[in-house]
Amino acid sequence: MKSGQLPGVKQLHYTPAPGAQFDVEMLSFAQLRLMDRSRRRTRPQRPDFHVMALVQSGVGRHTADFIDHPLRERTVVWIRPGVVHRWTDVEDLEGPLLLFAQGFPPAPGPVAQAAADVFGPACWQLDKDAWELALRAADHLRHEHTAAVSNPRLASVPLLAHLLSALVLRVLPIGPDGPPPPTDTPHEHEAEHAVFRRYRAAVEERFAEHHHVRDYAAALGYDPRTLTRATRAATGLGAKQFLDQRILLEAKRLLAHTDLPAARCAERLGFHDAANFTTFFQRQAGLSPSRWRTRHDGR
Template sequence: MKNGQLPEVRKQARQPARQQIRQLRYAPAPNAAFDVEVLSFERLRHMDPDHHRTHPQRPDFHVLALVRSGAGRHSADFVDHPLKERTVVWIHPGVVHRWTDVDNLEGPLVLFAQGFPPAPGPVAQAAGDVFAPACWQLEEDAWELALRASDHLGHEHAAAVSNPRLASPLLLGHLLSALVLRVLPAGPAEPPAGSTDDQAVFHRYRAAVEERFGRHHHVRDYASALGYGPRTLTRATRAATGLGAKQFLDQRILLEAKRLLAHTDLPVARCAERLGFHDAANFTTFFQRQAGLSPSRWRTGH
């Protein structure tokens, strides 16, 4: 053995491999093939005896959970959240999360596909918010109403599964909308600032960003594709989120960059390529400007 080899081997052995992200697809049970499914923490534990839930996962569907009792922990996009009675958890599609500890939790879990319930309205607006909080607490009076809404949805879902003649996707969609309105952090959503036209423009821009942020990094590209001027996108985005169109786009790219750096072993140059940066140096400059650290230093810290 040559000098210097053993320390290098030891150094590598001390560095644990990053856990790869499990990509989860919406796949309800054959007898429950609706765009919404109602489970429970108890059912989650029963379905996952090997505790895969404690590893990073990325669903392509929504997960809405209400903690009736117990205490535990959950992490979503680099933020650790304590879970206790009256906690609401909402994991949006694409969020990297893990159920760190839910062994003692009880309560419903509602899974639903993207685009369900249908747009438009405050529920669709909340469902499309990629920067929405993952966890929050409800006041006791709002909590009781949320549980009733959840129970109603659960009963209708169970009836639809047991008796297809009673199945009504439209009814399930309405009950899911009622539940979402009851659990939103500030109660039923207020209409966003700006005109109805601005709201429509922002919804189109947000959908386009979600589809293309890994390829297009300039607002003018979206403006051209959507048939608006850059100023129109900026006005609509600021009215809806408080951010300009460019800042909104940059924040979405940054979030995905953090997910790749934290949850994969891809070299920085490959992360840059995944996100549409043709030059790794440009990616490093972008990340440093947005996060205050280089990609390598940020990865080391996470």
């Protein structure tokens, strides 16, 4: 079994539609239903690309990494690569649906940071004012994408990427401390974020092999305290907590979507024995792997 694959979960790869060879594609819920008459969308799937949707009307449900989300007007859905999700019920929904490849948003910047956030929210609501602007941004992107497909002479990948970025910035949830920080932050702050981005990328690549911050610090050329400081500034978590949460998330996916015994899950995640894995999981999740699996069996 290849790393990242889960038996029983459909692995989806980004493939542009014929005649639309771009790393972004505009669809709708109506088109999704038309293309998927067998309702494969209701079964667990794991895309290697981003899926974003804006619910304009109707009510439905969506499940992402064991959490069930109600969908209604002004809901934004963002499924990042690697998330196991399913469109539980979208029969009554209308609104734009877009797919874009990992790495398509311009980097560096707040959009690329949000796109790489493995713990980012999957669903949230926008207020009425932000919603109207989000729909305009989506409509602008749709018109440019349609023009690029129908008339290649007008196609501009940088323009599509920037319009996608504008849409993402418009729909990003605003936290209790206000909107995302501006890009012209002080040099020290940006340098700290650069450290975290390198650490996050390394964790995403090697979390099943390295379970200690010191291993990442050595590989990246930083002191472990530097990684902890940068990670806490970016996420509110220490570097070890961030790493443990990433391992835990993948452990939950394995338990929910495979029949692998705990010993095999431990092996897949780089634990030397099942006892260590069980202790880790119990400490992080508050339940043993077997009890958690019973409650969250996603098959």
